Amino acid sequence: MNAAAFTQQIKAMSDRLSHLYQRINTSASQPSILLSSTLPELGIAFERLQRAAELLYQQNQQLVLANQTVQNERQRYQELLEFIPNACLLTDIDGRIQEANRMAVKLLNLQQPLLIGRSLIDFVTHETRQQFQTDLQQLQQRPWKQEWQVRLLPKQGVAFDVSVLVEVNRQEANQPLTLRWLLRHQSHNLVTTDKQPDSYINLSYPLQHYHKGETIPLNPQTIWQVCSGLVKLTTFSDRGQKVLVGLAGTSAPFGASLTALPLYEAIALSDTQLWSIPVSEYVSSVELRQRLLPQISQRLRQTELLLAVHGQARVLDRLNSLLQVLKREIGHPVRDGTRLSVRLTHEDLAIATCTTRVTITQLLKQLQQQKKLRIDSQHHLILKA
Known part of the structure; x- marks a missing residue:
């Protein structure tokens, strides 16, 4: 019984009682007869009220x-969401954020109350925003999971690449569609893992x-x-030609004191954050030297x-060898191969293979x-398996 039906029953009983009272008032000469007929009706009405109550x-x-069951399920869902080691979001079909776990808060560098209601598009860099919006609009026609590569710019932070897994959450009829997102930070992992040791974070x-x-x-x-990003390390040959000698990614150390080359240049290949460590502390601290030695x-x-790449005689062999090194160092698996997480120009590849930009352009077309x-x-280059 719902509240409306219960209310109707109460009203009907109230009307019946009013009718009985009117009969009593108009028939005072026959009280015993009225009482004998009224009391059973009151008893029945009371039983009905009691049953309804x-x-x-x-x-x-x-x-x-x-x-309580819903609240418990909601709590378990929230705990599971927070347990996931990647950034998780729930948005509407237009990308407006409805839910976010702690990793998403950390990734986008904005507190959860301020994050809710914001559009995910706001965190996509301008140069990739148009493609992101196009992919977002096409999601409703694609019932399967989608994997994208997106460049994000968090609040007051540095842009970085993320691997995005997104799926349309098709709810019951007449319910608005929502999107489930899983975002993985593509750190340029040239050392061990994407995660920085606490000892580095707290430096x-x-x-x-x-x-x-x-x-x-x-x-x-x-x-x-x-700390994050990727740095290209080069030197110069006797003829003034640049030669690639290293790619410094997350946790990798570099500096003038760590090379014997008289000419040495470091250029950021992406937006990069670097810790500045005094050489005097490196020399005096055994613990710091132990931390940096593996890197x-x-x-x-x-x-x-x-x-070994430079030792190849043919330019094509040098390029193929370089691509395998890059695949190992900055590659991330995608659906149809391995994607290099940093956008490398033809000039970058030419420097690394000791050839010209025109030659690299021709060879890349050939490989395509x-x-x-x-x-x-x-x-970004995607190398086929």
Whole structure:
């Protein structure tokens, strides 16, 4: 019994009682007859009221229990959402954020109350926003999960690439469609894992920011360590030609004090954050040297791979070898191969293979025709398996 039906019963009983009272008042000469007929009716009315009250109480208890069950399920859902180690979002079909876990708050660098109601499009960089909006509009016609590569710019932060898994959540009829998002930060992992050790996160060293294409100054008294981003390290041959000697990604150290080359240049290949570590602390701190040693060793192994690339006689062989090194160092698996997480120009590839930009352009076209690679909408290379 619902509240409306119960109310109707109460009104009907109230009307009946009013009618009985009127009969009593107009028939005072026959009180015993009226009482004998009225009292049973009052008893029946009371029993009906009592039964209705019991039914209403039972329904109320069921509603309380159902509400508690919903709250428990909601709590379990929230705990599961927070347990996921990647950024998770729930948005409407236009990308407006409805729910976000802690990792999403951290990734987008905005507190949850301020995040709810914001459009995810606001966090996409301007150069990739149009493609993102196009993909978003086409989602309703694509019932399967979609995997995208997107470049995000968090609030008061540095732009970075993320791998996005998105799916349309088709609810019951007449319910608005929603989107489920899983965002994974594509750190340029040239060392071990994407996650920085706590010992690095809590370092008190100054954090410097450099934009893509900026030259990073090399001070003999400073060791740089990459917090995020990617840095190209080059030297110059006797003929003045640039030679690639390293790619410094997350946690990788570099600096004038870590090379014997007289000419050494560091250029940010993407928006980059660097820790500035004084050489004097590196020399005096055994713990710091132990922390940096694995990364320095990794840099040496990477340099050996690049030397092997330079040792190839044919330019095509050098390019293929370089692409395999890049696949290992900055590659991230996608549906149809491995995507290089940093956009490399033809000039970058020409420097790394000791050839000209025109030659690289011709060779890349050749590899595309052979279906060995393709270039996505953001101009990133995708190497086929």
